[in-house]
Every structure is written in structure tokens, then in C-alpha cells.
Amino acid sequence: MKAYKGYLIDLDGTMYRGTEPIEEAVDFVKKLHERGIPYLFVTNNSSKTPDQVADHLTKFDVPVTNDQVFTTSMATAAFISQEKMDASIYVIGGEGIRQALEEKGMELVTESPDYVVVGLDRDITYEKLALGCLAVRGGAKFISTNGDIAIPTERGLLPGNGSLTSVITVSTQTEPIFIGKPEAIIMEQALAVLGLPKEEVAMIGDNYDTDITAGLNVGMDTIIVHTGVTTKDILMTMEKQPTFSITSLSEWDIL
Amino acid sequence: MKAYKGYLIDLDGTMYRGTEPIEEAVDFVKKLHERGIPYLFVTNNSSKTPDQVADHLTKFDVPVTNDQVFTTSMATAAFISQEKMDASIYVIGGEGIRQALEEKGMELVTESPDYVVVGLDRDITYEKLALGCLAVRGGAKFISTNGDIAIPTERGLLPGNGSLTSVITVSTQTEPIFIGKPEAIIMEQALAVLGLPKEEVAMIGDNYDTDITAGLNVGMDTIIVHTGVTTKDILMTMEKQPTFSITSLSEWDIL
Structure with a gap:
């Protein structure tokens, strides 16, 4: 102790x-x-907002406020804002990563971004991955919220963000910076x-x-x-x- | 010469x-x-059928019949049928791979398949990848039509089948057999x-x-x-x- x-x-x-x-x-x-x-x-978890995480914990009777939750999306937004003010971002991912980036004043774009950020996206499409590959090949800095290869669920181990990120890694032969x-x-x-x-x-x-x-x-x-x-x-x-x-x-x- | x-x-x-x-x-x-x-x-190309490939070549005045086209989907179907008769397959991919497998008498299923086969799928979803991961973790043999990391298009280099395949490779830590x-x-x-x-x-x-x-x-x-x-x-x-x-x-x- x-x-x-x-x-x-x-x-x-x-x-x-x-x-x-x-x-x-x-x-x-x-x-x-x-x-x-x-x-x-x-x-x-990059897809949930701190509010959503705190709500979930509160249901379990855990004493917690929103500012006691730190997600990899918040860490990603903080990391980028330290590197570059008002960066433009092409983001693949859920509400958590989008909100975290926008709260730091970043502009979410689909073309010619400063950064490509990949978080877990259960609505992933070929076009989303294609835009990510084009941007990384075009010189955007490549960041992934986390490298988790699998997510435990009642159905078994489903694809984690690290495995979705690998599409862009393999296709562009560019390693991302992982944050989580x-x-x-x-x-x-x-x-x-x-x-x-x-x-x-x-x-x-x-x-x-x-x-x-x-x-x-x-x-x-x-x-x-x-x-x-x-x-x-x-x-x-x-x-x-x-x-x-x-x-x-x-x-x-x-x- | x-x-x-x-x-x-x-x-x-x-x-x-x-x-x-x-x-x-x-x-x-x-x-x-x-x-x-x-x-x-x-x-x-795993997504086109031999008919579609031959039609494309005929437009360029190339003398060709369907049986002069050999796609990686046909090679994949032939490979599997040599290993196992009437195998059950969970397939991710387009019309070309589906037709090739069905023509060899294979049953396309979504659960407990003998094989998981991944070909280029421009309609990829998280659920399709999830089913692939669950099947490979469940013991299905993992096959990919080809490992091409990128596809040249007018927009630039888009994700190839090798990069989509990597989601399952990374998530399950299982290497596929590539055919193409x-x-x-x-x-x-x-x-x-x-x-x-x-x-x-x-x-x-x-x-x-x-x-x-x-x-x-x-x-x-x-x-x-x-x-x-x-x-x-x-x-x-x-x-x-x-x-x-x-x-x-x-x-x-x-x-």
C-alpha cells in the first residue's frame, strides 16, 4: 500500500x-x-462523450461528474491543439471524437485536412476509408484514438479501432500516431x-x-x-x- | 524472344x-x-465476373471469350473446392466472388462457416467485418482473394482488398491465405x-x-x-x- x-x-x-x-x-x-x-x-472509448460515460457510471451508483471522465477522444483533441491551433480534421468515428475536436475549435472537413483522425466507427464505409487514404497520401498527419484490436461484447470479440485504423495504415504504408x-x-x-x-x-x-x-x-x-x-x-x-x-x-x- | x-x-x-x-x-x-x-x-479483380471482364475487353476490340478470363475469385473458388467439397463460406465481397463460389457448389452462410473469404467490397460495413472476425475466431479458415493495398482510380489510390482484409488480420491476429x-x-x-x-x-x-x-x-x-x-x-x-x-x-x- x-x-x-x-x-x-x-x-x-x-x-x-x-x-x-x-x-x-x-x-x-x-x-x-x-x-x-x-x-x-x-x-x-472514443465514441462516447464524457456526459455519456458519466451517465453510465452514475447508473452503477459511482460518484462522478463529467469532468472526472477523460476519453481518448479528449486526449486526441488536446494533443492536436498543442501541435496546431485551429487545425482542419478529417474524422472517422462517432459522436465522442467529433464533439471533442469541435470543442477545441477544430474544423471538420472531408478534403485536404491537416490531420486524419480515426476513432471507432460502427458506421464505417468504403468511402470514409477512401477519403482517409486520399488525405494521408496527400500529406495529412495520421492519428488514431487507440490501437485496441478487439472489443469484448456479448457476441464475442468484435473489431476494435486498431483493426479499422489498419485499413489506412496498410493502404498508405503510413503508421499512425496512437493516442490511447x-x-x-x-x-x-x-x-x-x-x-x-x-x-x-x-x-x-x-x-x-x-x-x-x-x-x-x-x-x-x-x-x-x-x-x-x-x-x-x-x-x-x-x-x-x-x-x-x-x-x-x-x-x-x-x- | x-x-x-x-x-x-x-x-x-x-x-x-x-x-x-x-x-x-x-x-x-x-x-x-x-x-x-x-x-x-x-x-x-475479385468483384467482377468473367462476363463483365470480357465485355470490358470487347469494348477495346480485344478478341476474348468468357473462358479466356481468369479472376482471383475463380482461383479462390478452385482452391477451396480442392481442399473441401461443398464448403460453407462466409463471404465479404462483390458479385464476382459470390458467383465464383456458388458456381463451385459452395453454400454462402453468415454463421459458423468453414471458410471466411474476403474480396474487395465497396459496400463494406462494420457488421460484415464483425461477422468475419467472429467466424475466424470460431475456427473458420481465413482466405483473401488478393493482398493489393491500393486501387488506382481517377481520384487517386483508394483502399485495396489487402487493406480491407487487414481489419480481420489485425483484430483476430490470424494471417489469411492470399490467392491472387x-x-x-x-x-x-x-x-x-x-x-x-x-x-x-x-x-x-x-x-x-x-x-x-x-x-x-x-x-x-x-x-x-x-x-x-x-x-x-x-x-x-x-x-x-x-x-x-x-x-x-x-x-x-x-x-
């Missing part, structure tokens, strides 16, 4: 599994809320929003390849909780270990 | 460029036709249709990476014609050279 001044917390597999809340995690966040310890939910976990970019942005130095914050998540690796990549402490993707057996095979490993968040005493 | 008993001939960049015929190539094929030398057009050029599979099938041993046939094409490499992969003679993709300068950088290199097919004397 360690007395962290703040927490970055993953959602799917950590706070809930699909439509079921993980009660130990809900109780943990309630304690953080009562003690006034800052926390920020960090998600690779496990990249350091989203973590640096999230720490800035939380307003705490990385030495005083822990990243909590269930997925070694995204949550824990993101924490390791940015050089902050990590707590893996075995309520989701990564089992204890798989964790044992990893060279770099998280700072702490727990079965559920009921084990974590907030010091 | 060499006296070949038959020819395999590429289409785009060899017989025509978009809507424009390449007259030297048309004249060459007319001579083959007059002399009764067998030829077969071999194309990575530059794979040996389509060439072996085409030689079987032509009914001649590979030692007596030449492959003619404009694209080193597909046409010539396909010929090299199957161990047959190749003739590159610089009327399309591969320039003389690029050809010079290649370690393995085609058997012959010509500027246009008017240079080729049929012995």
Missing part, C-alpha cells in the same frame, strides 16, 4: 463488466469521493487534467497490455486488479510488473 | 489504363488470336486452365510486385511491359529480373 494523492482509473473490466458493476470498485470510488481524493476515469492506452500521450494528458505529478498518482486497471503498460510507459505507479482481462497466470509471464497486484479493489486500503 | 506456346496476360496497366486501351497490347492479342496461340487474362498475384496459387490454377506446362508459357504484366513476382514465384518465364506501374528505373533496383523487359508489346515478335 502507498498513500497516493490521486488515481487514474480504467473503466471496462475495472469499474464494470458490460452491464454489471463491480461492487468492490464502486465502493472504492465512493471512499475516494468521501475523502476528497482526486480521481479521473481514463478510457480508450498503452501510449504515454493519454497518460500525460490525464495527469495534467488531474493536476498532480506522476509520482503521487497511481493508475488502476485490469488490462496489462493497455492500462498497466500505459502506466509503465509514462513512469508512474500501477495497480493491476484481476477483475477483467489479465489473469494472475498471464501477469506472472510479464517481464515488467505493476507496482501492486490485487484480486479486487476491496483489498486496497486508501492511506 | 522465345517461342512460347501460350501466354498469361495481366489486364490493368497491360491491356488498358482505366478507360483507355493500350493499342500495342490489343494488336498483340489480335495476333495471338489469329495464330491460334492460347492466352488467358489473369486478374486480381503475386501468390503462386493463382498462377498454378491459371496454368491448369490454359492446359500447358509452365515451361512453355510466359506471364506478361506491367507490375513487378504482382505480375512478375507471381511468375517468379511459380517458376515460369515473365515479360514485363513498361506501360503501367513499374518503371525501368524501379525495375533496375530489383534483385530478381523478369525474363524479358519491353517498352510496349509492339516490340514482342510472336515466334
Whole structure:
């Protein structure tokens, strides 16, 4: 145990599994809320807005406001606005990424953009992908909200944004900049929003390849909780270990 | 020059460029036709039927019947039928691949198929890709008609079938079997249709990476014609050279 001044917390597999809340995690966040310890939910979901994410958590009785949600779409918008003011963007993706970019004053266009941004788009079409390829070949900078290859659903593992992004990667032979976990970019942005130095914050998540690796990549402490993707057996095979490993968040005493 | 008993001939960049015929190539094929030398057009286009391809060539005054067209869809259907009789197939793609599979007696299904076959689909949707991923994860054998990363059009280079295929490759972490050029599979099938041993046939094409490499992969003679993709300068950088290199097919004397 360690007395962290703040927490970055993953959602799917950590706070809930699909439509079921993980009660130990809900109780943990309630304690953080009562003690006034800052926390920020960090998600690779690019298609939902922070409002939608907060509404979902509120249904599970998690104490949360919109400004305690940090999506990879918000990280993408912040990243681009630091690079270029008022950039023009060709975007493939859902409401979350569109709103995040427009809130930063960016213009969404279909031709000759400064950037091509790809987020998960369940209404993907050949024409959308074609416009993305043409823009990247025309010199637009290529950014993807996250590289997740699959999305767990009741039907099984469906295509994630990383696999849709690969159409443009393969066709143009150009690698994108990924923003979401496990990249350091989203973590640096999230720490800035939380307003705490990385030495005083822990990243909590269930997925070694995204949550824990993101924490390791940015050089902050990590707590893996075995309520989701990564089992204890798989964790044992990893060279770099998280700072702490727990079965559920009921084990974590907030010091 | 060499006296070949038959020819395999590429289409785009060899017989025509978009809507424009390449007259030297048309004249060459007319001579083959007059002399009764067998030829077969071999194309990575999976979405057109042989009828549609032959109609297109006939407009350019090329002497051709349907059975002188061999598409990667036909090669795919032949490949699968050699592996398994009456296989069930989940197919992503256009009319060409659907017709080719059905003509071989295969059943097109959406769940629990023996094979997932991906050909270029300009009406691609997330649901189509999702069904493909679920089937491959469920154990279906994964086949792609061709790995072309881009399609030349008047608008520029649009996504080719290889890039659409990558969604399933990346999401399921399963590599497909590619059938079309530059794979040996389509060439072996085409030689079987032509009914001649590979030692007596030449492959003619404009694209080193597909046409010539396909010929090299199957161990047959190749003739590159610089009327399309591969320039003389690029050809010079290649370690393995085609058997012959010509500027246009008017240079080729049929012995």
C-alpha cells in the first residue's frame, strides 16, 4: 500500500463488466469521493462523450461528474491543439471524437485536412476509408484514438479501432500516431487534467497490455486488479510488473 | 524472344489504363488470336465476373471469350473446392466472388462457416467485418482473394482488398491465405486452365510486385511491359529480373 494523492482509473473490466458493476470498485470510488481524493476515469472509448460515460457510471451508483471522465477522444483533441491551433480534421468515428475536436475549435472537413483522425466507427464505409487514404497520401498527419484490436461484447470479440485504423495504415504504408492506452500521450494528458505529478498518482486497471503498460510507459505507479482481462497466470509471464497486484479493489486500503 | 506456346496476360496497366486501351497490347492479342496461340487474362479483380471482364475487353476490340478470363475469385473458388467439397463460406465481397463460389457448389452462410473469404467490397460495413472476425475466431479458415493495398482510380489510390482484409488480420491476429498475384496459387490454377506446362508459357504484366513476382514465384518465364506501374528505373533496383523487359508489346515478335 502507498498513500497516493490521486488515481487514474480504467473503466471496462475495472469499474464494470458490460452491464454489471463491480461492487468492490464502486465502493472504492465512493471512499475516494468521501475523502476528497482526486480521481479521473481514463478510457480508450472514443465514441462516447464524457456526459455519456458519466451517465453510465452514475447508473452503477459511482460518484462522478463529467469532468472526472477523460476519453481518448479528449486526449486526441488536446494533443492536436498543442501541435496546431485551429487545425482542419478529417474524422472517422462517432459522436465522442467529433464533439471533442469541435470543442477545441477544430474544423471538420472531408478534403485536404491537416490531420486524419480515426476513432471507432460502427458506421464505417468504403468511402470514409477512401477519403482517409486520399488525405494521408496527400500529406495529412495520421492519428488514431487507440490501437485496441478487439472489443469484448456479448457476441464475442468484435473489431476494435486498431483493426479499422489498419485499413489506412496498410493502404498508405503510413503508421499512425496512437493516442490511447498503452501510449504515454493519454497518460500525460490525464495527469495534467488531474493536476498532480506522476509520482503521487497511481493508475488502476485490469488490462496489462493497455492500462498497466500505459502506466509503465509514462513512469508512474500501477495497480493491476484481476477483475477483467489479465489473469494472475498471464501477469506472472510479464517481464515488467505493476507496482501492486490485487484480486479486487476491496483489498486496497486508501492511506 | 522465345517461342512460347501460350501466354498469361495481366489486364490493368497491360491491356488498358482505366478507360483507355493500350493499342500495342490489343494488336498483340489480335495476333495471338489469329495464330491460334492460347492466352488467358489473369486478374486480381475479385468483384467482377468473367462476363463483365470480357465485355470490358470487347469494348477495346480485344478478341476474348468468357473462358479466356481468369479472376482471383475463380482461383479462390478452385482452391477451396480442392481442399473441401461443398464448403460453407462466409463471404465479404462483390458479385464476382459470390458467383465464383456458388458456381463451385459452395453454400454462402453468415454463421459458423468453414471458410471466411474476403474480396474487395465497396459496400463494406462494420457488421460484415464483425461477422468475419467472429467466424475466424470460431475456427473458420481465413482466405483473401488478393493482398493489393491500393486501387488506382481517377481520384487517386483508394483502399485495396489487402487493406480491407487487414481489419480481420489485425483484430483476430490470424494471417489469411492470399490467392491472387503475386501468390503462386493463382498462377498454378491459371496454368491448369490454359492446359500447358509452365515451361512453355510466359506471364506478361506491367507490375513487378504482382505480375512478375507471381511468375517468379511459380517458376515460369515473365515479360514485363513498361506501360503501367513499374518503371525501368524501379525495375533496375530489383534483385530478381523478369525474363524479358519491353517498352510496349509492339516490340514482342510472336515466334
